[in-house]
Amino acid sequence: MPNASARPKHGRRTRRRRREDPARNELVSSSLESAQQCLFRQDYGTAFVHYLLVLNIAPVFKEFARESFRFTLFKWTEELDSVGRIQDLFDCYEQALELFPADEVILNSMGEHLFRMGFRDEAAGHFHKALKLRPDYPEARENFYRVANWLVERWHFLMLNDHGRNRKYQQAIQKAVQSGCNTVLDIGTGTGILGMCAKKAGAAEVYACELSKTMYELACEVVTANGMDGSIKILHMKSLDMEVPKDIPHRVSLVVTETVDAGLFGEGIIESLIHAWHHLLLPPQKGESESREQCATGRVIPAGATVFAMAVECLEIRRHHRLCVSEVGSLSMATAGELRSPVSCSSEPDDSMEPYTTERLSRLPGGYKPLTEPFTALTIDFNNVQELEGLSSREVQRVRLPVTQEGELDALAVWFQLHLDEESSLSTGPQEDTCWEQAIYPVHSTKGFVLKPQDELLVEVSCRDSYLRLCSVAAVRDGHEIRLDKRVDLHFSGNPISNPNPEAELCSALACLQTKDFCMLECSEMALVNNQDYHWSFCSALVKLISQLKVRCRNQEQGPGVQSDLADPPNPTDCSNLLYVLDVSEGFSLLSLIAASQGHVKAYSSVEKHKQQEVLKRMARSNNISEQHLEFWLNHMEDEQGMLQRPSREKLWSAIILDCVETCGLIRQKLMEKASLARCLLEEGGRIFPERIVVYGMLVESDTLLLESAVQGQEPTLGFNIAPFINQFTVPVHVFLDFSTLECSHLSESVELFVLDLMDANVNYTTRDVKVQATSAGRITAIPFWYHIYLDQEISVSTLSQNSHWKQAAVVLQQPLEVRAGDWVCLAVKLHKSIISISAHVDNASGPMEY
Secondary structure, eight states: OOOTTSOOSSOOOOOOOOOOOHHHHHHHHHHHHHHHHHHHTTOHHHHHHHHHHHHHHOGGGHHHHHHHHHHHHHHHHHHHHHTTOHHHHHHHHHHHHHHOTTOHHHHHHHHHHHHHTTOHHHHHHHHHHHHHHOTTOHHHHHHHHHHHHHHSOTHHHHHHHOHHHHHHHHHHHHHHHHTTOOEEEEESOTTSHHHHHHHHTTOSEEEEEOSOHHHHHHHHHHHHHTTOTTTEEEESSOGGGOOTTTTSSSOBSEEEEOOOOTTSSTTOHHHHHHHHHHHTBOOBOOOTTOOSOGGGSBEEESOEEEEEEEEEEOHHHHHHHBOOOSEETTEEOTTSOEEEOSBOOOSSOOTTSBSOEEEOGGGSTTOOEEOBOOEEEEEEETTOHHHHHTGGGSOOEEEEEEBOSOEEOOEEEEEEEEEOSSSOEEEOOTTSOOSOOEEEEEOOSOTTOEEOTTOEEEEEEEOTTSSOEEEEEEEEETTEEEESSSOSOGGGOEEESSSOOHHHHHHHHHHHHSOOOEEEOOHHHHHHHTOHHHHHHHHHHHHHHHHHHHHHHHHHHHOTTOOOOTTSOOOTTOOTTOEEEEEEOSSSOSHHHHHHTTSSEEEEEOOOOHHHHHHHHHHHHHTTOOGGGEEEGGGGOSOGGGOSOOOTTSOOEEEEEEOOBOTTSSBOTTHHHHHHHHHHTEEEEEEEESSEEEEEEOOEEOHHHHHHHSOOSSTTTTTOOOHHHHGGGOOSEEEEEOGGGOOOEEOSOOEEEEEEESSOGGGOOSEEEEEEEOSSOEEEEEEEEEEEEESSSSOEEETTSTTOSOOEEEEEEEEEEEEOTTOEEEEEEEEETTEEEEEEEEOOSSOOOOO
């Protein structure tokens, strides 16, 4: 092409100066002035329209008006969000990005809205664009880390690092392709590894589908990087929507998939395979003697599965799924009704409940005790379409299990063996070194009931909605059946198995029909209610503060020099001079009720759900707490962000309780902003609970954390180049960690990393250098951290305690650091909003730092 930069032969004519348009200039000037006036009146919608007009007809003002335009956009979209005008909200952001397509702040803000509304793929794209524009933009980086945990769950890294699993799949695929299955469909391809195995084995045609936009784009990059972009066709769609010849030219002879979860059927493998057999796969081989060529018949890898289960006792499972205590922080729980987690299984489907949760049994704090031997709960042949279609209509199977050890029945633990073909299989059992967790079916209705050897446990197994359902329905003791699946008194529910008394059966049935108070709490909320140490600590700190404030209040009323008489308590129904306590905890909290129980206190609770409010009201009545002394603050608030405000009487708060640490182990977002506002709303002598948070950490060597955080090179992924692409979604902080059961070597003592003072902002900082001495030689791969939460100078709770409802977190270093015993390691600790980052290097030039 011609040299575009060459100077033209003829001189360039002088460009005529653009004629000024007085009307246009007047419109721009008046619109800018109107925008400013609207901002002053907080009429953000009209201001936004004025700015759009100005910046579209006079782009020269973009830089001048950028900050004001951003402010207007954010305020106006907040209003739109609060009234549910979601489409208008996104229209505003699209208009803003047409004007400022490279504005990282607007991109990040739109990503935040998208993420809150569940559009995680789209949110990730906006955060990623913001980071490309400004790599050091901390808000976008924090948001990207959060969304990365949703888009690429941590099990992806474990699975790809599981060389044994990958190798077995590769061998089964290679064997099938070499036997004639030369057209392959990979359903739920993820990174594309199974499809690439098929191509490498010699398959003529390979297709793959992936529903997640993020994983689809990642798979395309991986396939291209491995030189297979022209030979593997990847479709961004569900396999259930695929058709022949619209999406693939003809039926395939092999489907490979691992769309299974810990409960085997939870990712929809049954529905996917039924559809595949009817629409995408060649017909199956009907018998060994069938004369058709292998390439003319279809098959599935994995070929089938066997599901195993056993009954277990486990305190850790128990305290996350049902009420285990009778008293919490001086409050009787007798009238709380039935509190339970949303994980509950019966043979009949219930959309409001999850049938199972997942845990890695080998890592549960406190361990577990098997109460029965493992038993075979179910077998399934993925190459038999009639068996797949009949799964949900199978009769409920009742299994009798001999009890082998005495213990309280807390759950049924489930795992499976995945049969890839006739010779090879994978096990997800609790004793296996595997990337898999086990499915946990908690038992809610056996409080105080202990199984004993010689008992038999009756378990029902079904698949009504293509979910595996296991339900412990009864125990058999001395020939009598004790029902476990009905909410009746266990002492009176024993019925003989043979020749039952019809009258007794009728009475039992009527008892089951009686209404019983039932309230659902999240698993973390259930564990919080069961955390007695936490509530007693808060109770003690509140008692101290309230006693001090009562004394101060009485002294002020009586005048100087008059000593208050604590033996003469105030009238508990007198509301003229109450102390006000605000609990801003997330979710279900008893702290407001504990405060109200102290007398002469009016407590405001942020509990929002009606059934949970009813629980607190019942408990208030039974604990002799006046209804006037407990109020549900959010019932009167349109905007949750306005929660931290004064009571209606202009009385300042005596105490404000902030929820500081997320269950996952991170500091809550915007904690310090909330603390700053709370300090302004406290009366003299009032306090924020907690007043201080101290972060502790430790140097460890843990291969487990490395494997869960990033793919470790090409060796585990069979030589395929996958790591650089999936590791884009590596996050430096590993959350939901049980440090007490983490496989690791401790390389130092615990050390104070950081202090957050919620009562005195002047002593806070954002960075800190800490020196810690290595006590053992090894490779520092991570720094797990936890919190000591100080309610006052003397009373504290630790998130590392055995009965804590919190998990821990860990910063995983980008590169492991070799140390010898005695080395001094310098840690540069930074806190930005809720994210802690730590870098480390060995520094033996000097000893420990002076603080």
